[in-house]
Amino acid sequence: xxxxxxxxxxxxxxxxxxxxxxxxxxxxxxxxxxxxxxxxxxxxxxxxxxxxxxxxxxxxxxxxxxxxxxxxxxxxxxxxxxxxxxxxxxxxxxxxxxxxxxxxxxxxxxxxxxxxxxxxxxxxxxxxx
Amino acid sequence: xxxxxxxxxxxxxxxxxxxxxxxxxxxxxxxxxxxxxxxxxxxxxxxxxxxxxxxxxxxxxxxxxxxxxxxxxxxxxxxxxxxxxxxxxxxxxxxxxxxxxxxxxxxxxxxxxxxxxxxxxxxxxxxxxxxxxxxxxxxxxxxxxxxxxxxxxxxxxxxxxxxxxxxxxxxxxxxxxxxxxxxxxxxxxxxxx
Numbered sequence: 489x490x491x492x493x494x495x496x497x498x499x500x501x502x503x504x505x506x507x508x509x510x511x512x513x514x515x516x517x518x519x520x521x522x523x524x525x526x527x528x529x530x531x532x533x534x535x536x537x538x539x540x541x542x543x544x545x546x547x548x549x550x551x552x553x554x555x556x557x558x559x560x561x562x563x564x565x566x567x568x569x570x571x572x573x574x575x576x577x578x579x580x581x582x583x584x585x586x587x588x589x590x591x592x593x594x595x596x597x598x599x600x601x602x603x604x605x606x607x608x609x610x611x612x613x614x615x616x617x
Numbered sequence: 618x619x620x621x622x623x624x625x626x627x628x629x630x631x632x633x634x635x636x637x638x639x640x641x642x643x644x645x646x647x648x649x650x651x652x653x654x655x656x657x658x659x660x661x662x663x664x665x666x667x668x669x670x671x672x673x674x675x676x677x678x679x680x681x682x683x684x685x686x687x688x689x690x691x692x693x694x695x696x697x698x699x700x701x702x703x704x705x706x707x708x709x710x711x712x713x714x715x716x717x718x719x720x721x722x723x724x725x726x727x728x729x730x731x732x733x734x735x736x737x738x739x740x741x742x743x744x745x746x747x748x749x750x751x752x753x754x755x756x757x758x759x760x761x762x763x764x765x766x767x768x769x770x771x772x773x774x775x776x777x778x779x780x781x782x783x784x785x786x787x788x789x790x791x792x793x794x795x796x797x798x799x800x801x802x803x804x805x806x807x808x809x810x
Contacts, residue, residue, distance in 0.1 A: 541707075561681050561682070563707065563778070563779065564778065564782055565775070565779070565782050565785070566681055566682050566683075566782070584713075592708070592710070592711075595709045596709065
């Protein structure tokens, strides 16, 4: 029952939910010393290539440069549903999922955790897609 | 050497050779019994491994690949997988401790050495007791079953990429069904084995 209710709420107010989770995290990044988040800087970071373990890596290795498209896990080939909230409204609505994947995927792509400011830019970029 | 020592020595030799023989035969008997017991148990088991039933497991461990049915590996393997999530085949798959605990318990309860299935039993038997492989695709049973599948259908095939991608060939993998008559390699739909 709770799950059904949550699903209805999740479907009815995705825009609101996105704003809630992202705004909350942006406030925390600012409090940790980050400069104002910029979607443009987020886009640059999204498309930037890093060399980790002798491999060229980028967010677009598994997702796509176009966030409205389905991506593919680099090693396993498993499809990754679009990240853009405009076509996949569940994105950016679950705080635990957002922080978990930001932490994991920064580690893989950049070879280190992202700074609060970088996380802010990335989320600002993703939310506009 | 006088006659008595000679006689004693011969008795000793006969007894020791005999005992080696007897113990050898007993060893065989044990093994035969073990085989027979295994066949009996195995006959009563369902062929397919049980499908995944735990939501935490399905969501977390099904994010980057299919959620492998737990009956495909023994519990000692799952314990090792769960102990190394931070560097999981090059990915960070670490989890909050509460979630990790639930998943570890589920895997342990449903591992191949706990829940009986023929495929699980065969995989389990192909793993040495002191070994705990992290991959299903690394076990002797798996390799024997797949040695006729060429790399051009796997590594060099963008629709498959890796043997870890069970569902690209076994369409019902997540339900635990790995029937050899039901295999369709993505991108090579016409291939027969």
